[in-house]
Amino acid sequence: xxxxxxxxxxxLERRIGLADMVAYxxxxxxxxxxxxxxxxxxxxxxxxxxxxxxxxxxxxxEQIQDWLGPRxxxxxxxFTFKSLVFAEETVRCxxxxxxxxxxxxxxxxRVVVVGxxxxxxxxxxxxxxxxxLLGVADGPGAGLGGxxxxxxx
Amino acid sequence: MTxxxxxxxxxxxxxxxxxxxxxxxxxxxxxxxxxxGDDNPLYSDAEYARxxxxxxxxxxxxxxxxTNQYTGLPISPDGDGGHxxxxxxxxxxxxxxxxxxxxxxxxxxxxxxxxxxEITDAAEKTTRSGAEMLIITSRATYTDQHDELLAENExxxxxxxxxxxA
Numbered sequence: 001x002x003x004x005x006x007x008x009x010x011x012l013e014r015r016i017g018l019a020d021m022v023a024y025x026x027x028x029x030x031x032x033x034x035x036x037x038x039x040x041x042x043x044x045x046x047x048x049x050x051x052x053x054x055x056x057x058x059x060x061x062e063q064i065q066d067w068l069g070p071r072x073x074x075x076x077x078x079f080t081f082k083s084l085v086f087a088e089e090t091v092r093c094x095x096x097x098x099x100x101x102x103x104x105x106x107x108x109x110r111v112v113v114v115g116x117x118x119x120x121x122x123x124x125x126x127x128x129x130x131x132x133l134l135g136v137a138d139g140p141g142a143g144l145g146g147x148x149x150x151x152x153x
Numbered sequence: 154m155t156x157x158x159x160x161x162x163x164x165x166x167x168x169x170x171x172x173x174x175x176x177x178x179x180x181x182x183x184x185x186x187x188x189x190g191d192d193n194p195l196y197s198d199a200e201y202a203r204x205x206x207x208x209x210x211x212x213x214x215x216x217x218x219x220t221n222q223y224t225g226l227p228i229s230p231d232g233d234g235g236h237x238x239x240x241x242x243x244x245x246x247x248x249x250x251x252x253x254x255x256x257x258x259x260x261x262x263x264x265x266x267x268x269x270x271e272i273t274d275a276a277e278k279t280t281r282s283g284a285e286m287l288i289i290t291s292r293a294t295y296t297d298q299h300d301e302l303l304a305e306n307e308x309x310x311x312x313x314x315x316x317x318x319a
Contacts, residue, residue, distance in 0.1 A: 014190055027181070027188040029221035031232040040231065053249050055189060057215045062191045070195055070205040073256070074214055080251035125251075137195075137205040141257030141302060 003105055009095040012063040013114065016051050018087040024052055048086035056081075056091070056111045056125040063093040064107065064132055072132050073139045079128035083113070090114040091124055098129075105132045156242060156287035156312060157277040164272050164289070169236060172267040173223035179262040181222070182212035189213065195259075211259035217295050218254060218306045220268045236270055240289065242312045250288065250309030257302050265298040273307075285314040 021035050033040035034050050041049050061074050085091055095109035110126030133139065186196035191213060194201040199209040221235030228234035260266070274290040293306040 020188065020190065023184075023188040027185045028216075028219040029234060030219065031228055031234055033232040035232075037232070054215065054219060054252070057218070057252060057254065058185075058189045058191065058213055061214050062189065062193070065193055065195075070193075070201075073259070075256050076254065077215075077256075078251065078253040081249045137207055137259075138211075139256055139258040142259065 003097050003100040005097050005100055007097040007100075009063060009067050009097070009107065009109070011095075012059060012066060012093040013090060014059060014092075015090040016055065016085065016087065018049060021049060021051060021087055024055060028052075028054075046084065046086070048088070051085040051087065051089075051091075053081050053125070056085075056093075056128075059091065059093050059111065060095075060109050060125075060128055060130065063095065063109070064130060068132065068134070071135055071137050073136050074130055074132050075139055076131040077128070078130075079109075079111075079125045081125055082123040085113055085124045092120075095128075095130075103134050105134065106130070107132065154285070154314070154316065155277060156245065156285050156314065157275060161240075161275050161287065161289075164238070164240070165275055167238070167272045169238075169270045170267065171220055171224045171236065171270075173265055174225075176263045176265055177212060177260060179210050182210055182216065182260070182262060185213050185216045185219075207259065208261060211261055214256050214259070214304075215254065217256075217260050217266060217304050218252070218293070220266075220293070223266070223268075236268070238272065238289070238291070240310075240312075242287065244315050245287070245312040246315060248311050248313065250311045253307040255305040257304060260303060264303065266303065267296050267298075269294050269296070280313065284316070287312040 025031055035052055036049050091111050092114050093111050095107050098108045099106035107130040109128040111124045113121040113124050115121035183197045195211055202210050224236050270293045273292045276288045278286055289310045291308055295303045
């Protein structure tokens, strides 16, 4: 499949509930109370538990891999935080191809909070930029192969 | 009032190194996938992963940039139990700026990860509304038990003055 600059990446939409946020806290051992403790949240003068910003990086990677399949490798990902996202809000990862090479793509992405009308309520993270290697399931470091690496098997 | 004091400047070059006490483990990879709602079989189905040329299941790429699991640090009253430079500046609001990740290969369950953090820069700027802000840039490198580079992570933390103009 060939890609062209301007091509739209299929969006990824995800509602992030409080239980999802607690699951992320457990999976990363990040128990900062801003992410789940309503009394702590109220003392910080924010309206609801705040989604861990690193979730957006994970979702941007998921958007890319869902689109390109297992034979791709995200080798670079940059993103800037713009606004807080709160429990039970829905976010959408959006993006386009900004550069297309024979074996790589450069993508422009962002994460937005979805409003009641399905439009963009605000930008949560953006701009984001990813560089993706095509046709390979793993990165250039995989070939180094330590004692446990694939080349040693 | 300058936020970029000599005390802050002296932080540049400060390092912290954390090595996991054990291999990452397949369950950690799968749980992270479940937590973010990503059902990619690369994280849970070894046969599928091998069919793609991988040695087996792998971790969702950004998991390696989450190091709380193995810092061995106590959980503070506010719940924070991860790497933290402990920088507190009165009269400011602390916000995250962003992250810049470089991934060198997929992370495998048998990887024993070492994260080495360093403060690489401290700079002062003024917001469009005239408030002073201090930008602290840190860089982490993640290596495996063979000292091979797995990933890099540059992150910025911003302290915005709450004084007039903010």
